[in-house]
Amino acid sequence: MNKSLLALALTLGLGSLAGVHAATPAPAINDAQIAHIAYTAGVIDVTAAKQALQKSHSADVRAFAEEMARDHAAVNDQALALAKKLGVTPADNATSQSLAKGAAAEQKKLAALSGAAYDKAYADNEVAFHKAVLTALDGTLIPSTQNAELKSLLETGSKLFHSHEMHAEHLAQSLK
Amino acid sequence: MLRTMILLVAVLAFAGGFMPAVAADTAATAPGRRVHVILVDKMAYGPMPTGVRAGDIIEWANHDILEHSATARDGRFDVDLKPGASAHITATAGTLAFFCKFHPTMTGSVVVK
Ligand SMILES: [Cu+2]
Numbered sequence: 001m002n003k004s005l006l007a008l009a010l011t012l013g014l015g016s017l018a019g020v021h022a023a024t025p026a027p028a029i030n031d032a033q034i035a036h037i038a039y040t041a042g043v044i045d046v047t048a049a050k051q052a053l054q055k056s057h058s059a060d061v062r063a064f065a066e067e068m069a070r071d072h073a074a075v076n077d078q079a080l081a082l083a084k085k086l087g088v089t090p091a092d093n094a095t096s097q098s099l100a101k102g103a104a105a106e107q108k109k110l111a112a113l114s115g116a117a118y119d120k121a122y123a124d125n126e127v128a129f130h131k132a133v134l135t136a137l138d139g140t141l142i143p144s145t146q147n148a149e150l151k152s153l154l155e156t157g158s159k160l161f162h163s164h165e166m167h168a169e170h171l172a173q174s175l176k
Numbered sequence: 177m178l179r180t181m182i183l184l185v186a187v188l189a190f191a192g193g194f195m196p197a198v199a200a201d202t203a204a205t206a207p208g209r210r211v212h213v214i215l216v217d218k219m220a221y222g223p224m225p226t227g228v229r230a231g232d233i234i235e236w237a238n239h240d241i242l243e244h245s246a247t248a249r250d251g252r253f254d255v256d257l258k259p260g261a262s263a264h265i266t267a268t269a270g271t272l273a274f275f276c277k278f279h280p281t282m283t284g285s286v287v288v289k
Contacts, residue, residue: 067278074241074259152218159219160242163279170280 029093031150034141036090037099038154039079041133042072044103045164048129051107052122061119064171068126068164075157082149095136103129116175123172130165137161211264213237214284216244216257221284228267228288235264244282249273 045068052065083090106125113121137158145151210232215222217239228234236246238257246263247254252272255263267288276282 071242071278074243078241156218156240156242159281160279163219163276163281166280167278 029095029140029144030091031145031147032088032091033093033095034145034154035079035083035088035150036092036096037136037141038157039076039090040096040099042076042079044099045069045072045126045129046076047103048107048110048122048126051110055110055114055118056122057115058119058175060171060174061122064123064126064167067167071160071164075153075160078153082153086147086149088147120172120175123168123175126168127165127172130161130168134158134161134165209233211235212267212286214246214286216240216246219279219282221246221282224284224286226287228286230267230269230288232267232288233264234267234272234286235262237262243278244276245278246274246284247277249275 049065049069049072052061053069056062056065079090110118110121110125137154142151142154142158145154208231210229212225212228212232213235214225214237216236219240219242221236225234236244236255236257238244238259238261241259243259244257245255246257250273252268253265253274254277255265257263267286269288271285271287273285274283
């Protein structure tokens with residue numbers, strides 16, 4: 001997971017650099033793709049949260065997972081409503097696919113764990129996941145977004161990821 | 177005179193009938209008590225009210241798509257704010273420092289005289 005997330009951050013970083021050097025600074029990535037990536041990131045965290053609610057017996061871990069599921073579902077509902085309003089169909093792309101692939105592998109790893117080992121691995125992964133998505137959101141996705149409403153939603157999303165990351169770090173530390 | 181009395185009775189009955197439903201808001205608008213609204217949106221508390229006096233009402237109005245809370249650092253209050261919901265407390269003297277228990281990056285503080 002961490003490796004593929006790093007690859008994601010690097011890919012997006014290089015994408016934005018390429019944009020700067022191009023004669024016409026057209027973004028390397030369009031709003032329909034950005035919406036798809038953000039939506040995919042939300043779905044990944046909701047899926048991970050559902051797994052945590054099935055596996056964990058820790059009250060703290062479960063409360064955290066419930067928050068992740070609730071918050072990311074709310075942002076994704078809003079993203080879908082916005083896409084519909086703007087007549088944009090979120091477009092699948094290499095970044096979304098790499099995110100989904102990495103998450104599926106991580107979920108498989110987590111599925112094999114249980115008890116305290118699972119709780120710890122889930123919390124650590126949540127820290128890494130939120131950090132990686134933040135790098136992409138703040139470094140590439142938000143600066144590349146053309147539509148003001150989508151940009152505003154992604155900015156709220158960024159604040160949310162920052163808060164979740166902080167919460168995940170507290171959780172991971174408490175499980176040490 | 178009679179007409180005035182009937183009118184008065186009607187007004188009182190009307191007010192009495194409606195009182196329970198709006199009891200909280202009626203209390204808030206009692207003379208001398210002011211209502212200070214803190215807007216919650218886009219993962220942040222809006223500007224903090226100033227000139228708040230003990231006994232005033234502090235209300236949080238959550239316009240965000242996310243659930244938040246206003247939780248006192250010292251445990252004095254803990255109000256849950258579902259999306260679109262409002263909640264209030266009666267201000268007590270001191271500095272009311274609060275945060276969102278779900279989103280620790282959200283903080284605020286109101287000085288109450
Ligand atoms: Cu919050």
